[in-house]
Amino acid sequence: MSNDTIIKLDGVSVSFWQNNVGVYSIKDLIVKRKSPFKSKTILDDINVEIRKGQSMGIVGRNGSGKSTLLRTIAGVIKPSKGKVTVNGTFAPILAIGAGLELELTGYENISMLLSLYGTLTDNKKTAIERISEFSELKDEVLRMPVKQYSSGMVARLAFSISLANDSDILIIDEVLAVGDQGFQAKCMEKIYDIRSKGKTILFVSHFPDDVLKICDTAILLEGGKLTHYGAAKEICENYRQLF
DSSP states (O other), X not given: OOTTEEEEEEEEEEEEEEEOTTOOSHHHHXXXXXXXEEEEEEEEEEEXXXXXXXXXXXXXXXXXXXXXXXXXXXXXXXXXXXXXEEOXXXXXXXXXXXXXXXXXBHHHHHHHHHHHHOOOSSOHHHHHHHHHHHHTOOHHXXXXXXXXXXXXXXXXXXXXXXXXXXXXXXXXXXXXXXXXXXXXXXXXXHHHHHHHTTOEEEEEOSOHHHHHHHOSEEEEEETTEEEEEEEHHHHHHHHHHTO
């Protein structure tokens, strides 16, 4: 792996066990002698190398393996085959509210996740103030348990915490569409700022226009296979042609 490579996937495959619909009961299991589960391949022999400072979009139809790929890179999912090598720290935004504890208040969640990330450039008190300011959530809201938040409030809190960290790699999975337009624009500006500092960005979206705003390169997944890899404009056009 070259010195400027931050993420490398060598022959990565991911398979999950799922219910075998041909088996309906214990009797069927005994008579037909079929396993109640079968293996389904979600990612199939993925090979890709991502350089430091690269902004890569990941596009594909529903079920193509985009989110699974991000989670495998982030270490949430262990590959069935192959190897994932990462030389850097993560700030993942993998799902709305992922990592947040619903019983804790907004402030408690901020404090907990900042401790887990461990990538702050300033002290925790200053970071908490910066995050609460960016989220535009009122003090009374941040003192409430997160389970009482609307989906928009949860999105604001999750984004603000992740974007506050000085990580090497920012991972965003299809969550920019949540929240009002003003906050979406604010998040996009922050992402541009992160990109200008030479950070690596992995961005999954069903909207090619958003990918073109953020990414210089992209990959197209189809049926768990990496079918195209190149300039974002070219890959987004290939994606549009699928429909």
